Amino acid sequence: MIDFMGKRKWFFIASGVLLLLCIVFILPVGPFGLTWGVEFTSGSSLTVVFENDDVTQADLLAEMAALGHSEAVIQKTEANEFIIRLNTLEESVQDPDTGKTVSELELIHTTLEDKFGELDIPSSYGISPSLSKSVARNATIAVIVASIAMIIYIAWAFRKLMHSVRYGFCAVLGLVHDVIVVLGIYAILGNAFPLEVNMMFIAGILTVIGYSINNTIVVFDRIRENFLKNPNAPIEETFNRAITETLSRNINTSFLVLLVCVALLALGGDTIRDFMVILTVGVIVGTYSSIAIATALLIEWEKGSLGRILGRLNPRRAFARS
Numbered sequence: 001m002i003d004f005m006g007k008r009k010w011f012f013i014a015s016g017v018l019l020l021l022c023i024v025f026i027l028p029v030g031p032f033g034l035t036w037g038v039e040f041t042s043g044s045s046l047t048v049v050f051e052n053d054d055v056t057q058a059d060l061l062a063e064m065a066a067l068g069h070s071e072a073v074i075q076k077t078e079a080n081e082f083i084i085r086l087n088t089l090e091e092s093v094q095d096p097d098t099g100k101t102v103s104e105l106e107l108i109h110t111t112l113e114d115k116f117g118e119l120d121i122p123s124s125y126g127i128s129p130s131l132s133k134s135v136a137r138n139a140t141i142a143v144i145v146a147s148i149a150m151i152i153y154i155a156w157a158f159r160k161l162m163h164s165v166r167y168g169f170c171a172v173l174g175l176v177h178d179v180i181v182v183l184g185i186y187a188i189l190g191n192a193f194p195l196e197v198n199m200m201f202i203a204g205i206l207t208v209i210g211y212s213i214n215n216t217i218v219v220f221d222r223i224r225e226n227f228l229k230n231p232n233a234p235i236e237e238t239f240n241r242a243i244t245e246t247l248s249r250n251i252n253t254s255f256l257v258l259l260v261c262v263a264l265l266a267l268g269g270d271t272i273r274d275f276m277v278i279l280t281v282g283v284i285v286g287t288y289s290s291i292a293i294a295t296a297l298l299i300e301w302e303k304g305s306l307g308r309i310l311g312r313l314n315p316r317r318a319f320a321r322s
Contacts, residue, residue, distance in 0.1 A: 004243045004291060005236045005299050011292035015177060022184020034187050037198030038085060040136050044126035046084045046108070051118040053080045060084065063115055067108060075194040083194055088126050139202050143209075147172050150213060158224055166301050171216045174294030178212045179205060181285045182278060195274055204278030211257070211279075212286030215250050216294045222246050223295075239299050243291055254287040 025032045038045045048060075057074050060082060064072040072086040089104040102110075105124060113119050127135070151168035158164035182205065189195055222242035226233070261283060265276040 001237075001240050001244045002247075003236075003240055005239045005296065008292070008296035008299065011296050015289075015293060018184075019177065019180055022181050022187075025184045025187040026180070032187060032191075034183065035190050035194075035196040037196040037201070038125070038127045038132070039198050040132055042127050042129040042132040043085060043087050044089045044105075044124065046086075046105070046121055047077075047123045048082050048084060048112065049120045049122060050080045050082075050116055052116055055080065055082075055116050057082070059116070060112075063112060064108075067111060077194050088128060135199075142206075146206075146209070147175070150175075154217070154220070158220065161224055161227060163302070166298060167220050170294045170298040170301065171213055171220065173297055174216055174289040175209050175212055177289050177293045178208060178282060178285045182208060182281050185281050186278065189277065195277060198274065200272070200274045201278060204275045204282070207275075207279055208282030208286060211283060212289060215254075215286055215290035218246050218250060219243060219290050219295055220298075223298075235299060235302055239295060243295060247291075250287055250290065254283050257283050 060074050069086045075083045092101050093104045095102050154168035155165040158167045222245055226238045226242050261280040
């Protein structure tokens with residue numbers, strides 16, 4: 001049996017350093033920060049594919065500025081493919097060359113084609129400011145409601161143990177750790193690759209939350225079983241035994257999921273790239289946090305250390321109710 005909980009101090013130090021670095025990269029300071037998609041900032045996003053491979057970002061920026069979109073942000077995804085983010089496009093504008101009324105998207109297409117040759121715009125969409133605020137608000141509410149629901153459900157599921165609500169809170173704290181780390185690594189990768197926070201990103205985060213809570217519950221459930229079998233055993237022995245008994249299951253499951261994630265990341269194309277990046281990082285972090293964060297925090301709380309840090313009365317060690 002491995003003494004995981006005897007090393008929890010080092011887990012906390014490592015996670016603290018990692019969280020600090022991730023928070024620095026998440027904050028919009030200097031070159032750091034997340035790239036927010038139009039779902040959260042409002043505006044339009046276009047994917048433009050040129051037949052000519054010689055088109056550069058500088059060329060596109062100059063042309064978009066000439067069209068009145070000096071605020072446009074352009075990312076190059078492939079040799080001849082670009083993502084252009086700009087303010088919400090108008091439904092009808094006047095073409096300065098023909099005098100006809102056309103959509104602003106058509107005007108951009110025609111102008112860029114005249115300048116750079118044949119091109120295709122395979123995808124384009126726009127989000128109004130009111131809708132982007134609604135999306136951000138609903139996403140935040142969904143995460144908060146899900147967290148509260150998980151705390152309540154876990155507390156009910158572990159009701160045969162004293163202080164069962166602690167299991168729910170520690171599981172959710174593990175999720176907070178996972179989300180911050182995933183956000184930080186996503187921000188770091190976003191400096192090298194065209195990654196943005198969009199609805200695919202939100203779907204990935206929710207999937208990571210589900211995967212991480214599953215790993216944590218597997219460990220917690222074995223802790224509960226061991227407490228019920230031998231309520232007088234030392235608490236660290238109970239926790240270490242539970243982790244050791246579930247370790248191979250968690251690692252094997254995570255490894256198989258990672259194989260699929262890496263394969264889809266390499267072969268799935270740009271459409272699911274953001275989702276697979278989040279899921280790949282989340283699987284690794286979630287497997288780690290189920291032991292090093294959620295379970296380690298729980299034993300600190302059960303032993304009274306966390307309570308002293310928070311200035312609370314020392315709680316008694318959890319044991320099975322008779």
